[in-house]
Amino acid sequence: MSKPKVFEKPSGVRDYLPYAVYGLRTIEKNVIQCMENWGYQEIITPTLEYYDTVGMASLTSDHKLFKLLDKRGTTLVLRTDNTAPIARVVSSLLKDEPLPMRLSYHSNVFRAMKDEAGRDAEFVQTGAELIGDGSPDADAEIIALAISSIKAAGIENFKIALGHMGFLQGLFKGTSVAEQEEQRMLKEHLLNKNYVGYKQAIKQLSITKDAKQELEGILKLRGGKEICEQAKSYVNDPATQQSINHLCEVWEVLEAYGVSEHVVIDLTMLGDFSYYTGMTFEGYAGDLGFPVCSGGRYDNLLTQFGRPAPATGFALKTNRILEVVSQNSNIELSRTLILYDEHNRINALKHAQMLRNDGQIVETRKVNSTFETTAQLLESYTDIINMTKRG
Amino acid sequence: MEILKVAMPKGRIFKQASNLFRAADIPIPDDFDDSRKLIIPIPEANMEFIMAKPVDVPTYVEYGVADVGIVGKDVLMEENRDVYELIDLGIARCRMSVIGLPDWKEVMNPKVATKYPNLASQYFRERGHQVEVIKLNGSIELAPLIGLSDRIVDMVETGRTLRENGLIELEEMFSVTSRLIANRVSYRMKNDSVQQLCDQLQSVIEMKV
Structure with a gap:
């Protein structure tokens, strides 16, 4: 590659100009405050982690990790999410703290993506983790908190799709798709969102016609509470019954929170099989083509750090939320400029400080007596106080 | 219901695709095939067609500027985009x-x-x-x-x-046929319209088989 030009920066990273930072900070402030009100305390973990610990445990696939070497040659990674680092802290620094624990975070994460517009290599995540509670109430709390956070961030038009990893597992058992290889293939098609491939694969299975119809039917299992009931009829294996019952109960708690109108149960909603162990969900907003939030239950992660505990959580993709929110709002701050000359410097600066103490944005500028207030100057300030002798 | 934005491939597949839509009772004007417009609103069907180069269809759909699209399996495999592959339309075989x-x-x-x-x-x-x-x-x-x-x-x-x-x-x-693909957010946010389109197309395809 040729040497970069002076204005260039690496692909996938961004500069945030003042108006964008203002938007980002507003979202951050409101969301963190919202999480705090639910009892989630913010923690900050380092940008660098070991590849062998957090790097290996994280959900992000290996080729998306930014890797570097420390002085001794040990491989480090730039954190790709906040969940694995939090699992490390909960199992070490906080290992004597009682569970359940409620933690939140707001920080930038890094992922090596393919060079294309909209694929951020660095982006901001704001999220929450509820560790040590495996109940449906905990899952529902996380979803309800996600909904509150999305609202606090300023998004009105949004939807949450909720699924459960346990359902498919059991469905394959129930319809006697016994072969590991066949199960893997069906799951892979669903995970790749390839419904055509999934339907073709079902056709080739040597199972009963009814079973085939059942397998195809799940592609349309989508809606409210009735889906839970319907899903129950699909499965007869006890472990799967339990998953579905769990999901039904999550729904009931969401109704109790009064937020179920935002949620759609979608049993084709899948997360990574090696990571998520229970419910998973995604949030969508407005016209944005990508999800703005994702989360789920990950009961195996903490075991990898030596403190086995159930856990559930979610992350908002704060940058994307900024895209949605900044379309709707035009931030106009009122700014005051105080002009002074050497004769009234003391008074002018005192006056400025007084206004600042009241929470106003005030700039000061020393000018000479021939200074003219131009139209351009008037445009960038809401108010100009002329404290020069002449004025 | 919200307007469904459909990315249509110009060229080889287009004629067959628009015939399929017509067979599925989606009111597409007859003079439409020869139009040079890039964005064609079809208010009768609550849709808007975006006329795209076939290899670009998965890109429009992945970014969500089109909700659904029609594209050959060849392009879909080559581009490897994160989209839903919903139906095998069985056309342009x-x-x-x-x-x-x-x-x-x-x-x-x-x-x-x-x-x-x-x-x-x-x-x-x-x-x-x-x-x-x-x-x-x-x-x-x-x-x-x-x-x-x-x-x-x-x-x-x-x-x-x-x-x-x-x-x-x-x-x-x-073997290669054309597929109906959908954006991952539109598939959920506009599920009713997407599912309706799927069902309409599916019934025509099944009749043909």
Whole structure:
């Protein structure tokens, strides 16, 4: 590659100009405050982690990790999410703290993506983790908190799709798709969102016609509470019954929170099989083509750090939320400029400080007596106080 | 209901796709096929068609500027975008093949010319063959004739171009049809409209089979 030009920066990273930072900070402030009100305390973990610990445990696939070497040659990674680092802290620094624990975070994460517009290599995540509670109430709390956070961030038009990893597992058992290889293939098609491939694969299975119809039917299992009931009829294996019952109960708690109108149960909603162990969900907003939030239950992660505990959580993709929110709002701050000359410097600066103490944005500028207030100057300030002798 | 934005591929697939839509009782005006407009609103069907180059359809859909799109399986495999592949429309049927001269033999450093570099290299790698791939943009059949590569990977519809240039299909890779794809957010946010379109198209496809 040729040497970069002076204005260039690496692909996938961004500069945030003042108006964008203002938007980002507003979202951050409101969301963190919202999480705090639910009892989630913010923690900050380092940008660098070991590849062998957090790097290996994280959900992000290996080729998306930014890797570097420390002085001794040990491989480090730039954190790709906040969940694995939090699992490390909960199992070490906080290992004597009682569970359940409620933690939140707001920080930038890094992922090596393919060079294309909209694929951020660095982006901001704001999220929450509820560790040590495996109940449906905990899952529902996380979803309800996600909904509150999305609202606090300023998004009105949004939807949450909720699924459960346990359902498919059991469905394959129930319809006697016994072969590991066949199960893997069906799951892979669903995970790749390839419904055509999934339907073709079902056709080739040597199972009963009814079973085939059942397998195809799940592609349309989508809606409210009735889906839970319907899903129950699909499965007869006890472990799967339990998953579905769990999901039904999550729904009931969401109704109790009064937020179920935002949620759609979608049993084709899948997360990574090696990571998520229970419910998973995604949030969508407005016209944005990508999800703005994702989360789920990950009961195996903490075991990898030596403190086995159930856990559930979610992350908002704060940058994307900024895209949605900044379309709707035009931030106009009122700014005051105080002009002074050497004769009234003391008074002018005192006056400025007084206004600042009241929470106003005030700039000061020393000018000479021939200074003219131009139209351009008037445009960038809401108010100009002329404290020069002449004025 | 909200307007559904549909990315339509210009060219080969387009006529068959719009006929399929008409058969599914989606009111598409008759003069529509010859239009040069890039964005065509169809208020009767609550849709808006975006006329795109076929290889770009998955890109529009992945970014969400189109909710759904129609695209060949060949492009879908080559582009490997994060979209839902909802229905096999069964139209624009053809096949992807490895093609060469009739007297083709294994060579030391095999070279394959193609419009589908990702798809071709994956195909050969899965079969344990290491080949060098040369990306071309058209007239792929030229490559083995003038010695740029020893084989090509390309779509075969009738096989006429191959015959006229003295080439043969050495291996049929897979068959290709057009698919209905959907953006991952639109699939959920506009699920009613997407599902309705799916059902309408599906019923026409099943009648044809």
